[in-house]
Amino acid sequence: xxxxxxxxxxxxxxxxxxxxxxxxxxxxxxxxxxxxxxxxxxxxxxxxxxxxxxxxxxxxxxxxxxxxxxxxxxxxxxxxxxxxxxxxxxxxxxxxxxxxxxxxxxxxxxxxxxxxxxxxxxxxxxxxxxxxxxxxxxxxxxxxxxxxxxxxxxxxxxxxxxxxxxxxxxxxxxxxxxxxxxxxxxxxxxxxxxxxxxxxxxxxxxxxxxxxxxxxxxxxxxxxxxxxxxxxxxxxxxxxxxxxxxxxxxxxxxxxxxxxxxxxxxxxxxxxxxxxxxxxxxxxxxxxxxxxxxxxxxxxxxxxxxxxxxxxxxxxxxxxxxxxxxxxxxxxxxxxxxxxxxxxxxxxxxxxxxxxxxxxxxxxxxxxxxxxxxxxxxxxxxxxxxxxxxxxxxxxxxxxxxxxxxxxxxxxxxxxxxxxxxxxxxxxxxxxxxxxxxxxxxxxxxxxxxxxxxxxxxxxxxxxxxxxxxxxxxxxxxxxxxxxxxxxxxxxxxxxxxxxxxxxxxxxxxxxxxxxxxxxxxxxxxxxxxxxxxxxxxxxxxxxxxxxxxxxxxxxxxxxxxxxxxxxxxxxxxxxxxxxxxxxxxxxxxxxxxxxxxxxxxxxxxxxxxxxx
Ligand code: F6R
Numbered sequence: 001x002x003x004x005x006x007x008x009x010x011x012x013x014x015x016x017x018x019x020x021x022x023x024x025x026x027x028x029x030x031x032x033x034x035x036x037x038x039x040x041x042x043x044x045x046x047x048x049x050x051x052x053x054x055x056x057x058x059x060x061x062x063x064x065x066x067x068x069x070x071x072x073x074x075x076x077x078x079x080x081x082x083x084x085x086x087x088x089x090x091x092x093x094x095x096x097x098x099x100x101x102x103x104x105x106x107x108x109x110x111x112x113x114x115x116x117x118x119x120x121x122x123x124x125x126x127x128x129x130x131x132x133x134x135x136x137x138x139x140x141x142x143x144x145x146x147x148x149x150x151x152x153x154x155x156x157x158x159x160x161x162x163x164x165x166x167x168x169x170x171x172x173x174x175x176x177x178x179x180x181x182x183x184x185x186x187x188x189x190x191x192x193x194x195x196x197x198x199x200x201x202x203x204x205x206x207x208x209x210x211x212x213x214x215x216x217x218x219x220x221x222x223x224x225x226x227x228x229x230x231x232x233x234x235x236x237x238x239x240x241x242x243x244x245x246x247x248x249x250x251x252x253x254x255x256x257x258x259x260x261x262x263x264x265x266x267x268x269x270x271x272x273x274x275x276x277x278x279x280x281x282x283x284x285x286x287x288x289x290x291x292x293x294x295x296x297x298x299x300x301x302x303x304x305x306x307x308x309x310x311x312x313x314x315x316x317x318x319x320x321x322x323x324x325x326x327x328x329x330x331x332x333x334x335x336x337x338x339x340x341x342x343x344x345x346x347x348x349x350x351x352x353x354x355x356x357x358x359x360x361x362x363x364x365x366x367x368x369x370x371x372x373x374x375x376x377x378x379x380x381x382x383x384x385x386x387x388x389x390x391x392x393x394x395x396x397x398x399x400x401x402x403x404x405x406x407x408x409x410x411x412x413x414x415x416x417x418x419x420x421x422x423x424x425x426x427x428x429x430x431x432x433x434x435x436x437x438x439x440x441x442x443x444x445x446x447x448x449x450x451x452x453x454x455x456x457x458x459x460x461x462x463x464x465x466x467x468x469x470x471x472x473x474x475x476x477x478x479x480x481x482x483x484x485x486x487x488x489x490x491x492x493x494x495x496x497x498x499x500x501x502x503x504x505x506x507x508x509x510x511x512x513x514x515x516x517x518x519x520x521x522x523x524x525x526x527x528x529x530x531x532x533x534x535x536x537x538x539x540x541x542x543x544x545x546x547x548x549x550x551x552x553x554x555x556x557x558x559x560x561x562x563x564x565x566x567x568x569x570x571x572x573x574x575x576x577x578x579x580x581x582x583x584x585x586x587x588x589x590x591x592x593x594x595x596x597x598x599x600x601x602x603x604x605x606x607x608x609x610x611x612x613x
Pocket of ligand 1: 307308355
């Protein structure tokens with residue numbers, strides 16, 4: 001949520017800043033801005049030049065003056081929290097003299113209080129943002145002498161909240177100061193030039209050598225290197241690591257949208273999630289990062305899964321898998337609710353945090369709540385080294401590759417696969433038989449090929465999507481294993497197409513939602529070929545009797561008196577069927593959004609990685 005970039009070196013900063021912001025735009029896209037230090041000329045000292053605008057990075061690029069030169073610069077793309085999207089609220093923010101410029105991700109909780117004090121001392125505020133407080137605070141400390149990094153440290157000492165920041169000072173243009181507390185900052189090491197960003201995706205075209213700051217750390221970044229230190233000025237040594245994701249992972253690769261590319265990347269993503277983790281000899285899964293031995297696993301009596309949005313729905317599928325394969329009670333709950341309800345933390349419960357980004361603030365706060373009360377948390381996370389991954393006691397990395405489109409698809413699928421591995425491992429430590437273990441191993445191995453088969457039906461799904469897209473809304477129904485699929489299907493449709501969508505357990509229809517059924521409100525029904533098939537067919541009959549239109553996703557064609565259309569997906573083992581049933585729903589949402597002319601990768605009001613409360 002929001003993106004930060006920074007450059008210092010011999011070249012002009014702006015081309016990197018603009019390209020970096022474009023790569024980070026998926027994290028926030030209501031306004032954007034850049035600041036550079038224009039070098040001193042005869043008779044005039046170095047000064048800040050700032051350009052910012054409401055709108056997209058393309059609008060910023062169009063607004064940028066032709067001679068916007070300077071080798072030290074910072075940039076930001078915003079997802080509004082404090083104040084509407086506007087030119088004035090766009091970052092960077094400055095002090096009265098326009099000497100200090102700050103870009104910021106996160107939230108300053110005591111901004112109002114600080115704003116009142118600073119105003120009394122003469123600061124003139126020109127935006128509604130919490131960030132502007134930082135610019136004035138840093139300027140006030142700089143005015144007392146000392147270096148920029150000392151002023152930033154002193155200012156941050158007064159701040160309550162979360163931040164990733166980058167700071168420029170027109171009078172110390174040989175450096176940029178960055179700091180992290182709850183919002184990522186990563187440094188990129190170049191040849192006599194240095195970069196910084198809130199996400200490696202902005203850096204990979206320029207360098208693979210990166211340094212992740214830890215919470216509570218700052219860095220002074222100069223063209224020839226960097227120094228990392230703590231809030232109490234202790235120097236810390238950080239070794240660079242090498243980013244192994246390909247530059248191409250961040251391009252659309254010839255697809256019309258990132259979302260379509262990511263949907264089609266799912267077979268490969270699943271292969272990577274499974275890679276090296278299936279143990280055919282013992283019909284189990286090998287999960288090196290759990291940090292739990294068989295004895296400790298046997299002592300677990302319950303599993304509580306925590307995540308937000310699609311991660312929560314993937315957790316619901318995970319809970320189902322764990323209950324079925326390991327026969328341990330398992331339940332998924334929105335992390336955003338859990339953290340606020342003073343949850344009871346039990347020693348024999350295993351907590352599992354799910355997050356693609358590894359940055360979602362509510363999920364991180366839930367992990368911290370569990371840990372504070374002495375609980376044990378595993379992470380099911382895509383982004384290596386992310387805040388949630390680091391906060392957990394162990395876990396499973398998805399290795400799904402970077403997910404750029406705001407709506408989650410391949411990470412969702414890989415998360416469910418990771419849960420299948422966890423459930424298999426748990427199950428084999430408990431009472432899952434070797435024969436059942438082999439059954440699941442074989443089904444997992446078949447998944448990538450089966451996902452390809454579903455993706456081959458893209459044209460048929462696109463046709464149906466165009467037909468259903470102009471509905472006044474859509475109902476999604478599924479029963480037991482199918483219910484989380486319905487919830488995720490409804491979520492995907494509403495977030496990218498803005499078509500209203502509701503998910504219900506098929507069993508609940510006649511307890512209320514049946515009243516909504518009419519020709520104007522079609523139903524997407526998950527109808528797997530399992531022990532509940534007859535019950536699901538009965539529900540379809542009830543909908544058709546009320547003149548509802550039905551699009552079924554099933555394992556074999558459904559007769560036309562029960563469904564107007566049917567998408568047939570390959571059959572897996574019943575426990576894994578939800579995974580494959582979900583894939584056509586992703587395509588349906590995508591093609592509905594395209595048919596309606598939506599901004600598929602950047603849906604309105606949303607952003608990737610929700611790093612605020
Ligand atoms: C939906 C979607 C969101 C995220 C949620 C959690 O398509 O992308 O609902 O799933 O914001 O994000 P992560 O997984 O990064 O914690």
